[in-house]
Amino acid sequence: MKADGRHSADPGAGLVPTASPAFQIIVLGAGGGPNEDNVTGLLVRSTARQWTRDSILAVDAGVHLAAIVKIFEEHLPRAIARRRNNNLSRASTRGENPVTHDLENPKLFMVTGPFANLELPFETAKANATYVFRSLISTYLITHPHLDHVAGFAINTAALQQTLRRKRVAALPSTIEAIKEHIFNGIIWPNLSDEGDGAVGFVSYDRLVDGGNVALGDGEGKGYIEVCDGLAVKGWSVSHGECMKNNHQGSYSSESTEVGYSPYYSRRSSRKDMSSGSIDSARSQTFTQNPEKKAYDSAAYFLRDEQTGKEVLIFGDVEPDSVSSNPRTGRVWQDAAAKLSAGLLTGILIECSYDDSQPDGMLFGHLTPRHLVVELGVLARLVNGLASRGSRPSSPRKRKRPSNCHKLLFEEPQLRRTPSRHPVRRRTRSVVSPSTTARGESFGHASSEAVLASENSELRAVAKEDGFNRELPKGASKHMISPLQGLKVVIIHIKDPLRDGPDIGHTILEQLKGHEAEARLGCTFMISESGTSLWL
Numbered sequence: 001m002k003a004d005g006r007h008s009a010d011p012g013a014g015l016v017p018t019a020s021p022a023f024q025i026i027v028l029g030a031g032g033g034p035n036e037d038n039v040t041g042l043l044v045r046s047t048a049r050q051w052t053r054d055s056i057l058a059v060d061a062g063v064h065l066a067a068i069v070k071i072f073e074e075h076l077p078r079a080i081a082r083r084r085n086n087n088l089s090r091a092s093t094r095g096e097n098p099v100t101h102d103l104e105n106p107k108l109f110m111v112t113g114p115f116a117n118l119e120l121p122f123e124t125a126k127a128n129a130t131y132v133f134r135s136l137i138s139t140y141l142i143t144h145p146h147l148d149h150v151a152g153f154a155i156n157t158a159a160l161q162q163t164l165r166r167k168r169v170a171a172l173p174s175t176i177e178a179i180k181e182h183i184f185n186g187i188i189w190p191n192l193s194d195e196g197d198g199a200v201g202f203v204s205y206d207r208l209v210d211g212g213n214v215a216l217g218d219g220e221g222k223g224y225i226e227v228c229d230g231l232a233v234k235g236w237s238v239s240h241g242e243c244m245k246n247n248h249q250g251s252y253s254s255e256s257t258e259v260g261y262s263p264y265y266s267r268r269s270s271r272k273d274m275s276s277g278s279i280d281s282a283r284s285q286t287f288t289q290n291p292e293k294k295a296y297d298s299a300a301y302f303l304r305d306e307q308t309g310k311e312v313l314i315f316g317d318v319e320p321d322s323v324s325s326n327p328r329t330g331r332v333w334q335d336a337a338a339k340l341s342a343g344l345l346t347g348i349l350i351e352c353s354y355d356d357s358q359p360d361g362m363l364f365g366h367l368t369p370r371h372l373v374v375e376l377g378v379l380a381r382l383v384n385g386l387a388s389r390g391s392r393p394s395s396p397r398k399r400k401r402p403s404n405c406h407k408l409l410f411e412e413p414q415l416r417r418t419p420s421r422h423p424v425r426r427r428t429r430s431v432v433s434p435s436t437t438a439r440g441e442s443f444g445h446a447s448s449e450a451v452l453a454s455e456n457s458e459l460r461a462v463a464k465e466d467g468f469n470r471e472l473p474k475g476a477s478k479h480m481i482s483p484l485q486g487l488k489v490v491i492i493h494i495k496d497p498l499r500d501g502p503d504i505g506h507t508i509l510e511q512l513k514g515h516e517a518e519a520r521l522g523c524t525f526m527i528s529e530s531g532t533s534l535w536l
Helices: 065-078 088-093 125-136 147-160 173-182 271-275 279-283 329-341 369-389 404-410 448-452 457-466 504-519
Strands: 023-029 041-046 056-061 080-082 107-109 137-141 167-171 203-207 225-228 231-244 293-305 311-315 345-351 488-492 524-527 533-535
Touching: 023 065, 023 345, 041 231, 041 311, 056 147, 056 225, 056 293, 065 125, 065 147, 125 137, 125 147, 137 225, 147 167, 167 173, 167 225, 173 203, 173 293, 231 329, 293 329, 311 329, 329 345, 329 369, 369 504, 488 504, 504 524
Parallel strands: 056 137, 137 167, 167 203, 311 345, 345 488, 488 524
Antiparallel strands: 023 041, 023 533, 041 056, 080 107, 225 231, 231 293, 293 311
């Protein structure tokens, strides 16, 4: 993986195009707070399109216009004048800077940075950044309505009064309703949308269908809806912790060996399990349901390049299925497995807010390295299941309780529960791939059919008794390792602890590499960094 102007080992080193990438992703904000100048914000475009009107999709916009201005301030001094070149887009996808010596009617072009080969209509960084904001960005695809994902866009809408068309906000219905009721409501911010009392009309809402609209598209693109020139989207809802009616029912206390009700979810586990940082502890939890709470919705979006059919998967904030009382990420992994097996999925952007020192009782609906590798282990097993059967699973929408696949994979046996002072002796098991356990035993891969058929009582009994299916699927190789080989996993939404010590991104990256080496997934991790481009 080649770095863009940085040493390849540096966390956040941007990628340069290597082999005809389908997507360019500009990272405006890579963090998860608390610094307000580096919160989630991405720009995505198809490399098959030039820098033309409506050719850019914004995915979340906690930070937005200010970050675009900053990029122009850094790279505008190196812009050069040259004649417009019709091959700019093709050269851009190869990472080249096309130069012509014909300077008749020269135009000013960016030659470095994320906006390389963009023709500049203005002289200053602010004016050119505003041009990108007003003219090139078509749609704002929002994963969920937390401020660190929408604040920049809300404030920037004040600059839309001189535009010719409304900006489009696309999201799942729960997110649209939250933005409509709590942001563009005439109190927190003027109602600049086209709905409700006092509507100004700068912004229009597009309510997406969870799992995709089956009435749209066909073939591999069925269920997708176009969101900008060259890109279409399909979204799945995922869980971002839980909301409570009363937030002072209880809280995590380091003096207690149990966890009470957190502001996001209810669960109980020993303090040792919460802070051990191991993959086993991340998948062996016991949970309690609380009727006073409901799941907080976030989203995961598959973006499809209409030119190549390639796809990239971008997550909003998401909690581990292994600690969720409403696990839904399994549906996303099932969909992703079919795309990865078909060679269509080029990369995943997913949060990892904390390092492994963060206890499970203080996740607040986020991931750590140990939990992220467990989640990717679900994807790996599904991919191996497809490889062993030579076919794809049926649509996730047609399956009952699809989220139970995660618990079948990663729950500890529950048949013989004893008090924590007399723990049951359990064997150490691998997340994916046949690996050697503490007793030297090798565990194989369960097929995706077995994993997802949670309603099958026989499979449920096997999962509870042994935790995994020891038998390899028929026709499967005993060396089905590195099932995610070649997949790029880009980490976003890292929360800065704002203290002395090692860089938190470097710590998270090293922990991910360590877990991946144990799990033998085969994927490559990198930490995103503001102001860089990713080519996938």
